[in-house]
Amino acid sequence: MTGAPQDFTSDFSIEQNWPDYTGEEHAIWRLLFERQQRLLVDRACQEFLDGLDALGVAADGIPDFHRLSDLLDAATGWRIVAVPGLVPDDVFFAYLARRRFPSTCFIRRRDQLDYLQEPDVFHDICGHVPLLMNPVFADYMQAYGEGGLKALGLGHLQHLARLYWYTVEFGLIATQQGLRIYGSGILSSAGESVYCLEDPRPNRIRFDLRRVMRTRYRIDDFQQTYFVIDDFQQLFDATRPDFEPMYREIAAQPDIEPDVLIQSDRKFEPSCFPGPADCGQKNGLQLDRSPSLGRKRLEDVRQHHNQ
Ligand code: PHE
Ligand code: FE
Numbered sequence: 049m050t051g052a053p054q055d056f057t058s059d060f061s062i063e064q065n066w067p068d069y070t071g072e073e074h075a076i077w078r079l080l081f082e083r084q085q086r087l088l089v090d091r092a093c094q095e096f097l098d099g100l101d102a103l104g105v106a107a108d109g110i111p112d113f114h115r116l117s118d119l120l121d122a123a124t125g126w127r128i129v130a131v132p133g134l135v136p137d138d139v140f141f142a143y144l145a146r147r148r149f150p151s152t153c154f155i156r157r158r159d160q161l162d163y164l165q166e167p168d169v170f171h172d173i174c175g176h177v178p179l180l181m182n183p184v185f186a187d188y189m190q191a192y193g194e195g196g197l198k199a200l201g202l203g204h205l206q207h208l209a210r211l212y213w214y215t216v217e218f219g220l221i222a223t224q225q226g227l228r229i230y231g232s233g234i235l236s237s238a239g240e241s242v243y244c245l246e247d248p249r250p251n252r253i254r255f256d257l258r259r260v261m262r263t264r265y266r267i268d269d270f271q272q273t274y275f276v277i278d279d280f281q282q283l284f285d286a287t288r289p290d291f292e293p294m295y296r297e298i299a300a301q302p303d304i305e306p307d308v309l310i311q312s313d314r315k316f317e318p319s320c321f322p323g324p325a326d327c328g329q330k331n332g333l334q335l336d337r338s339p340s341l342g343r344k345r346l347e348d349v350r351q352h353h354n355q
Contacts, residue, residue, distance in 0.1 A: 060139055064130040064153045066112040073155050074109035080161065080170045080236075081107040087241045093221045093228040095185065095280070096235065099178030110155060110169055116177065124186035128177065133166060138200060144193025149180060162238065175232030176216070184280040185230075188287070192216070195291060204295040207261040214260045215283060220244060220252065220276045222316065227252070227276065243270050251307070252276055254314040257286050258294065263304045272307035276316040 085107065088097070103119050105111055117127040129143060131150040143150045151172035156164045164171075179185045192212065199208040217233035227245055234240045244250065251273040253259070260275055277283050304310060 059129075060131050060135045060150070061129050062132055062153070064113045066110070066114075069110050069155075072158070076155050076158055076161070077110045077170060078107045079158075081105075081174065083238055084174065084236065084241070087238060088229070088235065090225075091229050091241055091245055092235060093223060093230045095182045096178050096230060099181035100174075102181055103178060105174060105178065111173060113151065113153075116173070120177070120180055123181050124183055126180045126186055126189075128173075137205065138197065141193045141196030141200065144189055145197060146193070147186070147190050149177060149189075151177070171232065171236040175236040179230060179232075182280060184284055188280060188284045189216070191284070191287060195287070199291070199295070202292060202295060204291070204299070207295055207298055208291070210261050210263055210265060211257070211287070213265045214263065214273075214275045215255075215277070218244075218265075218271050218274060219283075220274045220316075221280075222276050222278055227316065230277075230280075240270050244274055250274055251309055251313075252316040253309070254316055255282065255286070256312070256314075258298060259304070259310070259313070261294070261298050262301060264306055266306050 100106075102123070103111070103116055105116070113128045113130055120126045120128065124147075126147045126149060128151050129148045130153050133152055134140075135143075135150055140150060149172070152167050152169055154168055155170060156168045180189065192208075195208060196205070199205045216231065218231040219229075221228050221230045229235055229241060229244060234244050247270075250271060253273060253275055255275045255277045263273065266272065309315075
């Protein structure tokens with residue numbers, strides 16, 4: 049076991065204690081990694097695949113955070129900080145604002161391969177960290193951390209949390225090769241990796257900042273709506289303005305339910321989707337309805353806000 053409670057410090061950081069991972073823990077990583085590798089090779093965006101490659105994150109086992117941090121630091125100035133689990137919102141945002149990614153160390157058990165309530169090391173390292181190798185995405189995450197601290201002060205975390213949810217966790221990106229995944233919650237979920245691109249049911253809407261921040265989300269099932277960006281620069285540029293006036297504007301408007309389309313929506317129209325009968329049949333995959341990983345953090349953000 050890594051990260052015994054007595055290791056806690058005031059910033060919630062712990063030691064990963066990489067040599068202490070067991071053979072079984074590395075074997076679970078390998079299972080998860082190999083399954084996602086097959087699914088993601090033509091579904092994840094190139095920036096993600098390049099990041100994985102450059103970091104040497106692979107099937108051989110749970111990576112050592114020190115090694116990853118040195119590579120990340122050299123590329124974009126980010127480092128990984130090991131934490132025991134969810135950290136308070138202010139601590140989380142403060143880490144991001146300082147280009148530190150708080151990552152869990154533990155890995156799910158073998159009977160939890162498809163379903164886990166909280167982020168684990170596979171979700172954090174295989175889902176989030178590779179994109180931090182991309183300079184534009186790396187800047188977006190830092191800006192999000194700064195924006196989080198500001199939103200906390202303004203009492204608008206609920207609105208900002210939706211932006212994280214529909215971009216960092218569940219974002220899709222339109223590329224020359226077609227629709228691809230960049231959201232970590234999808235990237236670490238076998239079922240949703242296929243569903244988000246190939247199932248005809250969910251809405252796929254062109255990214256619109258105000259629309260995103262008005263849209264509620266589900267934490268207990270696949271998403272009913274995905275927002276599609278053109279590239280990371282678009283995301284960074286759209287989120288650069290001061291959100292304070294926008295928060296007031298949005299707070300005066302009704303929330304939008306996760307499955308609802310509104311008149312101003314610009315749907316992303318791929319040339320075609322396979323019919324429902326085809327969905328999930330690729331690679332012999334059975335679609336599961338289990339939530340992806342990493343939903344808990346934002347649920348907590350929302351609950352915290354609603355208190
Ligand atoms: N520009 C936002 C603000 O003023 C901060 C932010 C940047 C939020 C990037 C999210 C993402 O609050
Ligand atoms: Fe996450």
